[in-house]
Amino acid sequence: xxxxxxxxxxxxxxxxxxxxxxENPDREGLLDTPKRVAKAYEFITSGYSLxxxxxxxxxxxxxxxxxMVLIKDIEFYSLCEHHLLPIIGRxxxxxxxxxKVVGLSKIPRMVNIYARRLQIQxxxxxxxxxxxxxxxxxxxxxxxxxxxxxxxxxxxVQKINSITTTxxxxxxxxxxxxxxxxxxxxINSPKSVKF
Numbered sequence: 001x002x003x004x005x006x007x008x009x010x011x012x013x014x015x016x017x018x019x020x021x022x023e024n025p026d027r028e029g030l031l032d033t034p035k036r037v038a039k040a041y042e043f044i045t046s047g048y049s050l051x052x053x054x055x056x057x058x059x060x061x062x063x064x065x066x067x068m069v070l071i072k073d074i075e076f077y078s079l080c081e082h083h084l085l086p087i088i089g090r091x092x093x094x095x096x097x098x099x100k101v102v103g104l105s106k107i108p109r110m111v112n113i114y115a116r117r118l119q120i121q122x123x124x125x126x127x128x129x130x131x132x133x134x135x136x137x138x139x140x141x142x143x144x145x146x147x148x149x150x151x152x153x154x155x156x157v158q159k160i161n162s163i164t165t166t167x168x169x170x171x172x173x174x175x176x177x178x179x180x181x182x183x184x185x186x187i188n189s190p191k192s193v194k195f
Contacts, residue, residue: 001043010038020060044079047116048101052127056135059103066139068179069101070094072187074108080151081118087120089103089147092187095132096139096179108131121147122166129168142183 002010011034018025018033027031073091080087089113114127125176144167153160172179 002038003091007038010041011035012098014038023093035180039136043116044115045118046076047113052131053126053135055106055113056131058100059106060100060136061103062099063097065097065101068182068185068186070183070186071107072102074111076111076115078115078119078124080149081120082176083151083155084118085150085154087115087119087121087147087149089145091128092142092144093128093132094142094173094183094186095136096123098137098139100136100138102136120151121145125166125168129170133170138171140173140175140179142170142173142180142186143168144187
């Protein structure tokens with residue numbers, strides 16, 4: 001994602017930041033920190049270079065299934081766009097097929113594409129729902145994201161372990177109370193499979 005010039009600029013910024021904090025960027029423990037931080041941020045923000053439609057459209061399959069498909073507990077991490085501090089959470093993504101299903105591994109990949117950008121949780125939840133709706137045109141989509149925000153826990157109000165929950169519903173998930181209830185019951189049910 002970074003070309004050599006941009007990487008050098010980024011590393012210089014990190015070095016300057018260390019100096020402003022009162023650190024010596026030339027001491028042994030910090031000598032390679034600008035390079036490590038640049039490499040870490042390149043990975044953490046790799047979602048900018050990926051298109052979720054490409055990921056989803058690559059794995060569409062005809063199916064007569066018309067029941068809910070749910071992938072729950074998709075773990076992710078992201079960075080808060082306001083403070084550049086971590087967001088750590090899990091997403092639950094469901095849809096009702098409309099003649100097509102998508103490869104199961106593609107949904108967690110799509111979640112990662114949006115998570116690996118500077119984000120606010122509310123927007124990420126919407127982006128996941130919109131991408132799935134546009135890619136496979138299901139009868140409905142349901143997305144719930146639960147996350148801990150380090151900008152809440154490490155600074156500001158310092159409320160440890162507070163969870164933020166956001167949802168985005170489309171199609172039959174809005175129109176049918178029964179479908180909506182089934183979705184929320186499933187994501188809140190205990191795990192029945194032992195691994």
